[in-house]
Amino acid sequence: MEIKQLKYFIEVAKREHLSEAALELDIAQSAISRQISHLERELNVTLFKREGRNIHLTDDGHKLLAEANKIVEQAEDTVRLFHNQSETNRYVIRIGYVESYTAQMLGLLIQTFEGQSDSKIEPMLMEETEITNTLLADQIDVAFMDLSTDLKQHRDLDTIPLFEETYNICVPKEDPIALATNPPLSQFKDKMIYQLYATSQSIKHTLEQQIQQRVRIITHKQLAKYLLTHNRGFIITPSYHIIDKPNNKWVEISLAHTELKRTICCATRKDNRKHDMALLKNTITTLLSRDATYH
The missing domain is CATH 3.40.190.10 (Periplasmic binding protein-like II)
Incomplete structure (x- = not known):
């Protein structure tokens, strides 16, 4: 049983007419008939009584309609929930940082960025042994960390040297x-x-x-x-x-x-699409970048 089949069934039951349901769903009438037949075979019931061009729900059809409406509504609610959550997450930027001068500047960075953006920053202090893997696993969006040789070799990351x-x-x-x-x-x-x-x-x-x-x-x-x-x-x-x-x-x-x-850098994933990431990186560069010799 598929959600698509239940949606077709509900539309036909609502209109009691195959061609009108096909027009509303913008698919061929034969496709609807085929899916409803599959549904009847799977459930081992007859869902509609055919009377000429008109069709009517059987008792089993009425039972399925009540359940199908619940199932489709729950599925749509679930999709909306995750879409809303995904949209909310776009506006939350997680910053991981190792202990360095950046810790003293984070308050000013957050205040400056959030004064210009709808996004919010969530900072977290991390161990240097975990921060790279956490960034690569997309568990944080921005990392303030040592610019090591290994870090430079990660093709999935953008790094901006900030200061020595x-x-x-x-x-x-x-x-x-x-x-x-x-x-x-x-x-x-x-x-x-x-x-x-x-x-x-x-x-x-x-x-x-x-x-x-x-x-x-x-x-x-x-x-x-x-x-x-x-x-x-x-x-x-x-x-x-x-x-x-x-x-x-x-x-x-x-x-x-x-x-x-040591050189402290800002590292981000190249595929990060969070809202206002470009603004955040520009703010980071403005507030934290200093002239230095980077190693």
Whole structure:
């Protein structure tokens, strides 16, 4: 039994005339007769009594008509539900992002974009190990992430380099390295290094290779200040994070001259057809793109 057959049956039952039903449905009368015959054979009943050119529902026909109306109505409601849901989803843009400077700019990005568009943004913080696959699986629409070599090779994705993220290291003022100018990472070998806030695995791996020891992660500025004040270690931070220096107990050294850097990009699927995606990408470029050397 097919929905099409039930629709044909309902139209014939309503008009009690094959040719009028065929005209309304804009199909050949023979096609309607054939489908109703298939329906009768499948159900093993007679649905119409023929009297010359007129046809009338049998008792079984009346029973089927009541059920057919329910089935067709439910099918049409289901189609409408998914069409409406699909239309609603067109106006919801899901942004996944890894921890970076973009997190600080998301509020302004959302406010600026939604001030010009009917679409709404749903942001979510993600692990760098999952964000690419989530984007490829169409579970998010936009990804702010590291522009890796692997990412560049995905032909299904568009990537827009945004900015280069560099790092600083905070050093107790009494330590001799505080006087160094553009020190290489290897100069921090055998030093106790803490990373304030987790960053990408590639950054952590690069740092650990250079200093030849494990880097510890902390997540609170107060703890970072204590360690620096008591000369208990050095603190690595992204350059956009600032740790207040009470009484100049430590100095902040830029590591922008080292290999400790990453390029943050905006990645989208080429086949994404969400409403106002072009406007969103333009807004992202306007707010987040900075002149830099991209790797």
